[in-house]
Amino acid sequence: MLPGVIGLVQATEVVKLLVGFGEPLIGRLLTYDAVGMHFREVKLRKDPNCPLCGTNPTIKDLSIHTEGAAQACAVGDNGQGDSAAAVGTTAKPGG
Numbered sequence: 001m002l003p004g005v006i007g008l009v010q011a012t013e014v015v016k017l018l019v020g021f022g023e024p025l026i027g028r029l030l031t032y033d034a035v036g037m038h039f040r041e042v043k044l045r046k047d048p049n050c051p052l053c054g055t056n057p058t059i060k061d062l063s064i065h066t067e068g069a070a071q072a073c074a075v076g077d078n079g080q081g082d083s084a085a086a087v088g089t090t091a092k093p094g095g
């Protein structure tokens with residue numbers, strides 16, 4: 001049931017943004033407590049020190065996510081994310 005509730009909220013947000021109607025959750029975080037059946041809203045402000053969207057961004061190239069995104073998010077043999085594998089190096093943990 002939880003994925004259905006969250007999926008419905010996400011789909012509603014997409015439709016609102018596409019149609020340009022309503023008040024989207026921009027700048028707000030909506031949390032859902034399924035056990036207590038509570039929705040809660042928290043206002044979020046933009047972080048001026050964010051390395052991606054702050055005033056002086058240091059992350060400027062996201063091409064790794066468009067080329068081989070599956071590798072960038074690959075899970076290693078140990079079940080952990082392995083960024084070294086994502087960039088194609090031969091480095092091994094501990095060696």
Ligand SMILES: [Zn+2]
Nearest residue numbers: 050052053054
């Ligand atoms: Zn940011």
